[in-house]
Amino acid sequence: MKTEKVNFKNKNGDDLSGYLELPFNQDPHNFVLFAHCFTCNKNFFAAKNISRTLAQNGYGVLRFDFTGLGESEGEFSESNFSGNIQDLLAAATYLEQEFKVPSLLIGHSLGGAAVLFAAKQLKSVKAVTTIAAPSTTAHVQHLIQNNVEEIEKNGEAQVNIGGRPFKIKKQFLDDIAKHELKPYLADLKKSILIMHSPQDTIVSIKNAEELYIAARHPKSFISLDGSEHLLSSKEDAFYAGNVIASWASRYLEMPKKEIPESEADVVAGLEKEDAFTTQMKAGNHTFLADEPIKAGGKDYGPTPYQFLSSGLASCTSMTLQMYAKRKKWPLEDVETHVFYSREHSTDCKNCEEKTSKIDTFRREIKLIGDLDEKQKQRLLEIADRCPVHRSLTSETNITTKLI
Template sequence: MDFEKITFINADGQELSGRLELPVNKQPHNYVLFAHCFTCTKNFSATKNISRALTNEGFGVLRFDFTGLGDSEGDFENTNFSGNVEDLVCAANWLRDHKQAPTLLVGHSLGGAAVIFAKEQLPNVKAVVTIAAPSNPTHVKNLLKSNIEEIEEQGEATVNLAGRDFKIKKQFLDDLETKSLPQIVSKLNAALLVLHSPQDTTVGIINAEEIYKSAKHPKSFITLDGANHLLMEKEESTYIGKVIAGWSSRYLDIKQETFVVNSTHQVVASLDAESGFTTQLKLGNHYSQADEPKTVGGKDLGPTPYDLVSGGLSACTAMTIQMYAKRKKWHVSNVEVHTSYSRDHAIDCETCEADDMKIDTFKREIKLEGELDDKQIKRLLQIADKCPVHKTLHSKTQVITTLIE
């Protein structure tokens, strides 16, 4: 994964801070604009995890701090819901002018309501996703209920939310009253995905029902059973990102790039300092990731490097056998190849007690299904040793390393 720190100017001339995350090949097939939850920031854990799951699937994701939050300029006390929507439109315009207009909007909590309103001004958006979103922005009043009277009487009040103090002015509440989300959803000219947990005690599941019922098709609903409102479990938010990527692929134009820009290599790996061993990969036209087991400090979020090498040998073996069988017109309904890697003593080793006599060993077992006699089976096992990856592993190879400036 790669990223760019970006800034853009909002409607009031204030500088907002954003982070544009890119897939490993730096060539997103689509751009996503992400709206964080009320009083959160672009670096909130769920926001980061969902964004990175999307970049792992080839998306570019722009997440930013709304006015007065995080690293963005402005005073939060002078903002309102309409201002958040304007911030989203300005962010989308920055993407349009510097990269490519976003085609997917994703919003968490109040950010989910904001992306629905922002869609009206963003004709290039083809799909919208809400996560734990209220069906009416006035739901925010429930978070402020102990201070509502003071805000109404004094014009403002200091409210503690998630351990932080925020000054909320009456104009914020007044602005919420002017917004009718069901009416906007009913005119939404985009595919809609509603994600919500039935155990959400902050924004009840009834909100998802109201949003879904108000929308026209195409629309989808996925329950986040067991999740809390803030999606604090990394596995939960990562799952959400993967779901969004899969769902949206039906509605977006996803063009695959064969090679990385300014590169002739088919495979690229990218690892951030903060990611441990979890390495993002682009393998030809496909995105994946590698990792190490938890027992050695990894997160076990992907195959190990040697798993990938073993996978290459297994896949190549199966392809080679099937290709040969088809050419001979032999019926092989299935080829199953099991491969494992280890460092073992050579079979013909005379000094096996020495550790430096161990060699890289791939143990391969092949299962053949079909109408084959013993002679054909014996020949196919011989052909397995002729697969290109097998030959590469047995040949004298070289790795030429250069620095990319």
């Protein structure tokens, strides 16, 4: 995964600062715009962690500071909700000019409302996700409710939001009052995912209900149960990011990896640009094989040796259960744990060199059930009769040819 610092101009000529998260191959299948919460910035935990999780799933994600926040130019007191929408459109233009048009918008809290308005103006956007978003833009007034009267009277006021001082002007209140979200949402014509926590004390989950009712299909709702409004927990943010990545894949154009047709038991296809991420097909099942990140892979699937160990582990468990059922023994559950290593062997009969290593599979079996000691020992013996065990310990012949 790679993070790039980027800058681009908004409609007013202010320089906006952002980070572009890219997948390991630096070739995203889709680009995403992420809008942060009110008075937050691109470095808040939710923005950073969700963006990076999406990048791990092959997306390119631009998260940036709205005008007057973080490292972006401009005066926050002169900005408003309409300005946030314009900043999102400027970010989309930047992506189109430098990379590719965005197809997915994600917004957190008031940023969720902003992406809903921006989405309708971006033809390239096919899907939108809101996280802890209010159902009305005016909801943000509760954060400054003690200062609204002063703002109305004097035209502005210094307010405290999240322990930080901000100057809010009357034009901000006037602007959010102009944006009716629910009627707009009914005519959005984009796929929408609404994510919200029942425990959110800043924007209640009632807002999610109202958004969902106002939206038209295709629409989805995911509960972020246990999380708080800012999604400060890495686990919550990672979960949200992975869910969004999976959900959006149904509505976006995703690259299709062709797995060669074959009458073989297993076929593996690996394109040059995919590093170690290998498309696998066994019978009617498809899956991925890969290498760990530290080895240059993406960790999208088990390693080849983990597949080998998996064959031994699964075959052992199947064999023991089959034997116990035939004997009518009370084996409720069996767990087979396999550890693989290559070890120096002093008793390897066929080793020509002293430094030769031998493949070692260490197998540990947990038997659950009302079994006596004699039955347990017999099952331990039967484990060695598992077909995969026999294949691994017998002389094996591999023939190879080009096709």
